[in-house]
Every structure is written in C-alpha cells, then in structure tokens.
Amino acid sequence: MSYAEYTRRLSRIADIRNASALLQWDQETYLPPKGAHFRGQQLSTLSEIAHAEFTDPALGQLLNELLADATLSGEQRRNVELSREDYEKNKKYSADLVRRLSDATNKAFHSWIEARRQNAFFVFEADLAAMVALKKEEAGVLGYTRHPYDALLNEYEKGATVAGLDAVFGELLPRLKGLLDELLAKPSADDAFLKQHYDGDTQWQWSLRLMRDLGFDTEAGRQDRSEHPFSISFSPQDTRITTRIDEQDLGNMTWSTIHEVGHALYEQGLPVAQYGLPLGEAASLSIHESQSRLWENNVGRSLPFCRHYLPVLQGYFPGQLKGVTPEAFFAAVNKVQPSLIRTEADEVTYHFHVYIRYELEKALLEGTLSVKDIPAYWAEAYRKWLGITPPDDRQGALQDVHWSHGSFGYFPTYSLGSLYAAQFFATAEKELPGLPESIGRGETAALLGWLREQVHRHGRYFTSDDLCRQISAQSLSSDFFIGYVRQKYGLS
C-alpha cells in the first residue's frame, strides 16, 4: 500500500517535471520571441510546485516507513533509498531559493542571448555575476567539506570532487598533450570536401535515415531544429533530439545527430514501468554522455562506419563526395586541429576545452577569478593549452549556454563521458565478436542490445563507478581512451 502511494507521488512529480521539460523544449525550438517572459514565469511556477511536492514532509515520512519495510524487493528498496537521498537534497532548498534560481536563470538566459547577438561579453556580465553569487549560496546550502565547487559538481555527478577531477585531468592531460603534439607534427588531414555546400533539406533527410538506422524509435520520439542541438525526454516513450544544419559543413549536423541519438537511445531504453522512479532515470550525466560519445565517436567516427555510410552519403550528395575514398573520409572526420569552439572540437582537443572551463569554474567558486575577468582568462587559457586565442566573445566565453542555465559543474561530465565510452566500447569489442565488421555492414542492433543490457535497463540502480566496474571489471581509467585514440591515429 505505501509503496503504491510512493510511486503515485513520484509519478506525479515526474509529470510536473516532464511538463516543465516540454516547456523548455518548446522554448528552444518553437517559442515566438515575445513569449519568453511568460514562459519564464510558467517554468518558475512548475519548478516551485515540483519542489513543494518533493519536500512534502508526508513524503519524507513515507520514505522512512518504507526503508523499514522488510517486504520490499531489492529494486523497490533501491528506489526508496535513492528517493530518500533526493528528498534530503531537495529539503536543503527553500522555496525562496528555488524561485530565485529559476528567476536568475530566466534573466541570465535572455541576457546571454542578447550578449551573443551583440557579441559583447559585458552585456552578460551583471547577470552572470548574480548567477555566480547565487551558486556560491547554493554550494553553502548544499554543504561541502573541502571546496565549494564540490557541492555543485556533486549535483551533476554524484561523488565528483575537485580532488577527484584534478586527479583525472592530472593523468589525462599530459598524455593528451603529448599525443596532440605527435599528431600536429604529422601532415594534416584534408577535410575541404566536407566544407562545401550541402543542401539543408537533403541533410535533414539524411539525418532521419541515420536516426532510424541507429535504432532510434521514431514512434517514441522525434527530431526538430534548434540553435544548439540537445536531447530531452518526457517519458521513455517520448524522447526528442534537436539538430542544427550548417549548409557549408556536412559533418556538423551528421555527428551532432549521432551524438544526440546516443543520448536518446539511452532514454528510450529506460524501463517504462519505472516511470518517475529513480530506476527509471539515467545513472548519471557522465554515463549519459558515455552513450552519446560512444555512438558519435567510437562507432560514428570509426573506419567501418565510414566504409558503410560513405556510399550512402554519395547517394545523397553525389557531386560533393565524388571520388572520395573511405580512408579519406575517415581521415577527414577525425581531423585533429586546435579550434575555438568546444562543440566542434575533435576528440583529442575536446578535453582541453572542458579542462579550461573546469579550472575557470573552480576559480569563480573560490573567488580567485571575478566574472569581469573571464574574457582575459579565457584568452590566456586557450593560448596556453591550444595555442590560439578567440577573436571575439562569441567564439570565446559566450559560446556555451551552460552558465546562463546556472549549470556550474556540468562540463567535467563531458570528459568523463568520453572516458567511460572508450572503456565500455573496449569491453563491447571483447564481448561482441566481429563488432567492427557488423558496424561495417551498418548493423548496430547487437551493440544497442548490449548497451540496453549493460547500461540502459538498470536506470539509476548503480552509481557510475559501480556500473563501470560491473561492465569492465575495473574503475574508470584514461588508459582506454588514450589507447583508443593512439590506435585510431596509428600511433605506436
């Protein structure tokens, strides 16, 4: 009886949050400009209601009772444990703080849009500074022992800390820097044929074909266009992705679609019966990102994948791709080159973009960097790590939407996701004989089945680390990623 009451309450909270998610999706895809003001207010109201329901003392009481109930199954118990954690965390936020965070996000998002339009960081400065102050307050409310940033990191990746991430990056970056130097010493790949005119409607048709090929259930989701590609879900039976078409670059939309499909396949694979409950949710952001990266990079930028899809693409774009060989195509889509825009970076330089943001956020939270100095910090960091500096703010500190959403501590999950992806894919290659050959025939259903089994069906049952150890018999190690990259580029 009380477990049923618990699922009823959680399902109701999920309904509110999923309604909220639809309002966000619409905000990024179809909202007319003047609709922004009341949309922000509507989102704030739904946040408040969801928060009130998830901090209702009657729910806390119910969770305590259930924790003492010996008749629960293992899965039921795990749901209750995780909900209890969520409840405790939610209780730390006052209704007032929830409203202020929501309002600050609405304000910052619109001033970020305006700052990008004007290509002027200072337009964003005041609202970003207010957001940073609020995030410091939030870190205090959530609590931490060693570093205020720890409290925020933990929101996106349970257990993540500055100490832990310093160790990960401390091991990864020097190896990657050496690898990058090796690669830049070699002749650069020619990707000019990817940068011709590619008709937008044809690209759109190609992306729909690709979605279906990879196993995206188009009866349980759809693709739309937005300024910045993202994936979002309102239930495992309604998972949406967005894309952006660049008519001067075939690669942009293609691998962005594969990336978002990777996220969506995870969401579509979550157990429907656990709707609204922790076991119906993704394990963590880094594991979510492992799925998108695995499909985008380990599958989508592999030579077998290129071998299979080049002729398909030549069907869509016979003129532009005439005479291109699979090997040349593979080299082009894996071209390594220091660049200014994170989302367009290759697999190797990508982690420097993440690390720069990680260090920057850490300094903002510590108070050793102030918001007005971000552009200068940014220029110096890009010069140091990648040898280039942005010519303007749009290609610098205004490029990511994250801070305007109040998402401090989010970026590191991108790097963790790549590392998990490499480690999982290495395991899949061992457990699925002939995997590269299957990919070369355009057959990825077995791989999807393996991921469903290993990752998707578990929801939040396991932590990232437990899941990783269960799949690959060891904790996260950058060895797999480094090994994968060395092999891809033919480095000894």
Add this chain to the structure above:
Amino acid sequence: MSYAEYTRRLSRIADIRNASALLQWDQETYLPPKGAHFRGQQLSTLSEIAHAEFTDPALGQLLNELLADATLSGEQRRNVELSREDYEKNKKYSADLVRRLSDATNKAFHSWIEARRQNAFFVFEADLAAMVALKKEEAGVLGYTRHPYDALLNEYEKGATVAGLDAVFGELLPRLKGLLDELLAKPSADDAFLKQHYDGDTQWQWSLRLMRDLGFDTEAGRQDRSEHPFSISFSPQDTRITTRIDEQDLGNMTWSTIHEVGHALYEQGLPVAQYGLPLGEAASLSIHESQSRLWENNVGRSLPFCRHYLPVLQGYFPGQLKGVTPEAFFAAVNKVQPSLIRTEADEVTYHFHVYIRYELEKALLEGTLSVKDIPAYWAEAYRKWLGITPPDDRQGALQDVHWSHGSFGYFPTYSLGSLYAAQFFATAEKELPGLPESIGRGETAALLGWLREQVHRHGRYFTSDDLCRQISAQSLSSDFFIGYVRQKYGLS
C-alpha cells in the same frame, strides 16, 4: 496587499493551465504516437493541480475579503467578482471528478482517433457512452433548474439555456431554410478552379503572408500544422494557430487560416497586464467565435477582399487562377451547397450542422437518445435538413473531435458567433466610413483597431449580451445575419 496576493495566486493558476495548454498543443502537432499514454497522465496531473489551487479555501477567504474592500477600483472589483464565480463553480467539482473527466477524455480521444482510422462508429461507442454518463453526472453536480443540458451549455456560454437557444434557432432556422431554398433554385457557382492541385509549400507561404497582412503579430505567435485546425494561447504574447493543407483545395486552408487568425487577434489583443485574471480572458466562446467568423466571412469572403487578394493569389498560383475574375472568385468562395462536413460548410448551411448537433446533444442529455443510435439519428437529421446522408461514419458522427474532449454544449456557440459577427460587422460598417474600400485595398488595421477597442481590451469585463448591447445598442438578433446573407447573395 490582499489584491496583490489574489493576482499572485491567479497568475500561478494561469501558469499551470497555460503549461497544460502547451501540452495539448504539442499533442495535436508534434507528439510521437507512443508518447500519448504519459502525455495523458501529465495532462491529468496538471488539471488536478490547477483544480486544487483554484479550490483552496484560503483563496475563497481572500475573495470574500476583497469583495468587502471598498478601496478596489472598478476593474479590480470586476476581476474579484468573476473569480468568485469561477471559484464557486470549481468548488462543485471534486478532485475525483476532475481526475475522472480527464481520464475519460484521454480514453475517448484515443478511441475516437482509432474509430476514425477504422471508419467505424462502434469503436468509439463505449467510451462515448461513458463520457455521456459522466457529463450527466457533471450536469447534476453543476446544478440546473429546467434541463440537464442547461448546466453544460452554461459552461461554454454563461447564461445559455435550452429555452434560449430553442428561441434563437426557432427564429433563425425557418428563415435560413427559406433562404437556402431560394439559393438552391438559382444556378450554382462554379468553384472547380479552387479544386485543382495547389502546391502545399506555396499554400503555406501564402498563409504566412495572409497572417501578417491581417495583423497577426508573428513575434507573439506562430502557425503549425495539425490534423484539425485550432487556435490556442499561452499568454497574449504567445498565441498559436494551426492549419491543414489540402493540395486539392485552395479554399480549405485559406479560410481556415483567416478563421484561426481571427481567434488569435482576439487573444493577442487581450490586456497583458491582466494575465491570469478574468479581465485578461476572452468574454465568452461565442464572442471568441464572433471574431473568427467576422474575419473569415464578413471580411474574408467579401467581394472587396476577393478583389484585393485575387491578384496576390494569382502571383502564387498563376496557372490555376489564370483568367479568373474577382466576381467569379467571390462567387466560388461563397458557393452554397448542402454538404456533410461541418467545417467545410458554407455560411448558410453551416447552422444546420450546428442545430443537428444541438438537438442531438439535448436528446443524449435527456436520455431520449442512446449513443448506439447516434449514426441512425445523424443520417435522418441530415436527410431532413440538408437532403443528404453520410456514406460512412467518418463523414457522419465521427467528424468532430468535440465529444471525445467531453465538450457537450460547445457547438451552439458557433452559431451564436456567426450572429454576433454579423451584428458587430454591421456596426463597424456604420462607424468606419469606407470600410469596404479599405478592405479592397488590403487595409484592415482600422477594423482591427475598432475590434481591439470594442471587444478585445475589455477581456471578460462584460457578458456577451452586455458587450453586444454596448457595441450595437441592442441584444443579439438574427436580423443582421439574415440581412448580411441576403445582401451577399443579391436576394431582395
């Protein structure tokens, strides 16, 4: 202080309802098929929450206090009075009834879709019968003195009763029947040129042009496609319309777009500062429909409008419209012909479609007709009034979505809307010298300004009848509509 608390509460309820409206909009436009189940659940949850907030005894207490507050302005007092009425009505619904109505709607909507797919009324029968039983229960809960249908009619048009509508139709229908007989005795207009192939994308471009021309603010709204055209609003700054393109019929989309634009212009003209409050809402459904009909028919099917837009349309479709004269175009878009589908009916026969549904709903509510007998009743009524019978259910009793939404008592507002439109337009013609000539130049801003002033800016301040008397110095009379039709068709 307490008026501010009142606006805070009402604004919050509006946020929830507008979120709900976005979920409905998405359901009709972009929702993937498998998403239907959880979407239904999400809509039910939001209904429950809005209902709980609007029946909170603290709100009732607050409204009572405000009614005794002599410092309120006239507008503030009117808001409070209307909210108090709404509160009393909401209180009549138990949370259980709200949930059951929402669940029944979700079920009936999907079985209606399925019944249409199979073209078989019996597929819809059980869920419709359950809905009718629930509506009888609802009528009992709402209360009535003379007829259970009165309780439901009052939901869509305050004060509407069977007695009142019997009087309206009793006066209108015989005159219209005589008029129809006169028209059918004349040679039929040739509209074959409207029924050629008209490219869908070009129709879409044309509809966007038309929207803008009529004053639809595209920064505060948008158009999408759906199976059945509708308009919906999430704030005066985000009002959306949908359309359906029939590539074999230019008229279908064109006048449907004008109709929905008419609704949207009303919503865009509601006072933003009254968001969430009664004075920020439309006066009534019939007044809403008066706006859509006025633009669709009194403006959009007038000879001056045809004179102006025929050359524009010939630019979009030079082949199909070559050699067509404005007079021939005007005759074609006003062709009178008994037909089976309400939404495609001409202005004259339209009211018979409405009357048939009105009589049918009345009989269902009285219990003198049972759901299983609807197709037979339908066939007989169409034969009697229009001399035709539907060959199948899709062209018969399955054509309208309304019953699947639980909307019994809604149809009569369509006829009332036409009558109000004719009466308002006759007044506008007196008060705006040269109105037909303006329309002939494609200039409708003055008319829109007049409607904003006379209708839109008042929100719900006046009842339909008060508004009508204020605008035209008399209550609703079908004389205006009859006079308008006789003049249009050159009848003495």
